[in-house]
Amino acid sequence: MIRKTMTVLAGAAFAAALVSIPASAAAPVSPMGEQSDVSVTAYSDCPAARMCIFNNLNGGRPWGYFAVGDANLGAAPGPSGLNNNAESGYNRTSQVWCFYDGAGYTNILGYMNPGDQYNFATDKRNKVTSLRVCP
Ligand SMILES: [Ca+2]
Known part of the structure; x- marks a missing residue:
């Protein structure tokens, strides 16, 4: 396994751009794991x-957390070290979150239900570039 260069500070809070979330509920594709x-x-x-x-797997650091979506993990300010690097997740919100391979919520990878805590499926690891509460 290739060790990744980390630019994320453990435990740092990230200011993410507010996104408008449509009221309609599109059906997510599949779970993230x-x-x-x-x-x-x-x-x-x-x-x-x-x-x-x-x-990293099993909640391995470094990591980032979000109250609202991030349209592009690769863009500053934000946890750019997480872009295409996330391998596990923990959804402590009360809403379903969607994860996307592309910036701007494009190319959906899957979703995580409230309370879900797991390693992403192998085909969904190291791909997330944007995330938000599912529209
Ligand atoms: Ca990506």
């Missing part, structure tokens, strides 16, 4: 009411 029995220790710092994504 499957619930697993891995230790919750590494996920434990994810704040309540935040969507957390992690650079």
Whole structure:
């Protein structure tokens, strides 16, 4: 496995651009992964009411968390080290979040339900470039 260059500060709060979320509910494509029995220790710092994504499996740091969507993880300001690098996630919000391969919420990869905490499926790892509460 290739070690990635990290530019994200652990535990840092990120200001993400506010996005307008359409009221209509489009059907998400598929889950980002499957619930697993891995230790919750590494996920434990994810704040309540935040969507957390992690650079490594099993909640491995570095990581970032979001109260609202981020249209482009590769753009500053924000956790640019997470762009195409997220491998696990923990949804501590009460809403379903959608994940996209492209910036600007394009090329949907999948979704995470409230409370979900797992490694992304192998074909969804290291691809997320934008994320938001599913429209
Ligand atoms: Ca991508």
